[in-house]
Amino acid sequence: MQTEKATFAAGCFWGVEAAFCQLPGGVATRVGYTGGTTTEPSYKEVCTGRTGHAEAVEVTFDPERVSFDELLEVFWAEHDPTTRNRQGFDIGTQYRSAILFHSPEQEAAARSSREAINERLRWPSQKVVTEIEPASDFWPAEEYHQRYLEKMGRATCTAELRARDPRTAPVG
Numbered sequence: 001m002q003t004e005k006a007t008f009a010a011g012c013f014w015g016v017e018a019a020f021c022q023l024p025g026g027v028a029t030r031v032g033y034t035g036g037t038t039t040e041p042s043y044k045e046v047c048t049g050r051t052g053h054a055e056a057v058e059v060t061f062d063p064e065r066v067s068f069d070e071l072l073e074v075f076w077a078e079h080d081p082t083t084r085n086r087q088g089f090d091i092g093t094q095y096r097s098a099i100l101f102h103s104p105e106q107e108a109a110a111r112s113s114r115e116a117i118n119e120r121l122r123w124p125s126q127k128v129v130t131e132i133e134p135a136s137d138f139w140p141a142e143e144y145h146q147r148y149l150e151k152m153g154r155a156t157c158t159a160e161l162r163a164r165d166p167r168t169a170p171v172g
Contacts (some may be wrong), residue, residue, distance in 0.1 A: 004063050006071050007034060007100035007135050009054035010079035011087025017057045017147065019078045025065030029147075030058050032140040034100060040139055049092040056100065058138050068106055072113045075099065081117060081130045097128075100135040107132065 010016045013031035020029050033041050036053030046053045059071060079087050081097045099114075101107040110132045118128050140146075 001062055002064075003060050004068070005102050005135070006059045006061065006068060006106065007056055007102070007138060008059070008071075008075045009034070009056040009096055009098040009100070010075060010081075011055070011095045011097070012090050013055040013057050013141070013145070016075075016078050019074050020057060020059050020071070021147075023061075023066050023070065023074060025062060027062075027066060028060040030140050031145050032056060032058060032138050033094075034136055034138045035098065035133070039137075043142055043145065046094050047092075049094055051094075053094060053139070054096050054098055055094055055141075056098070056138065068109050069113070072099075072109060076113065076117055081114075081128045082121070082126050084129045096131065098131040098133060100133055102135045107134075 008016065008020075017029045017031050020027055032055075033046050033051070033053035034056045036046070036051040038045060038051040038053065041051045041053050045051050046055065061068075061071065079097060083097075085091065085093050085096050087095050087097075099106075099110040101110055114128050114130055114132065121127070
């Protein structure tokens with residue numbers, strides 16, 4: 001099986017990861033930090049907003065079973081892409097909206113989807129502020145953040161790749 005990676009930042013990574021886990025068709029996730037200047041940042045460091053990192057979800061997927069466009073649909077549905085550096089009560093650059101592409105095809109799809117979202121916005125003054133940038137180093141978050149909502153009994157994950165990858169195996 002050939003897999004690809006996709007990386008998304010959409011505020012707090014817990015809920016975003018849980019949403020991607022619900023996709024059928026071979027998806028594995030891990031949460032972490034990307035886009036900053038610190039190597040191997042910790043949650044405590046990222047929370048200061050001084051590292052430049054965003055909380056992000058790295059998705060490994062089988063493109064024969066789930067498309068990048070389907071991943072984009074989940075991304076757009078899981079957050080408000082019109083608020084800069086904020087999602088709900090979470091405020092700071094670490095909660096920014098970003099699509100971090102791994103290929104020219106992902107970049108083109110991301111830009112096209114952002115344009116489509118902009119065209120559907122209700123108010124003319126609203127604009128999507130989602131950044132679209134090349135993927136950079138991804139630093140996995142601490143273990144207790146991985147599948148956090150699942151561990152707390154507030155979400156489940158149906159992803160099939162989890163059973164095959166010991167780094168993303170289900171809890172329990």
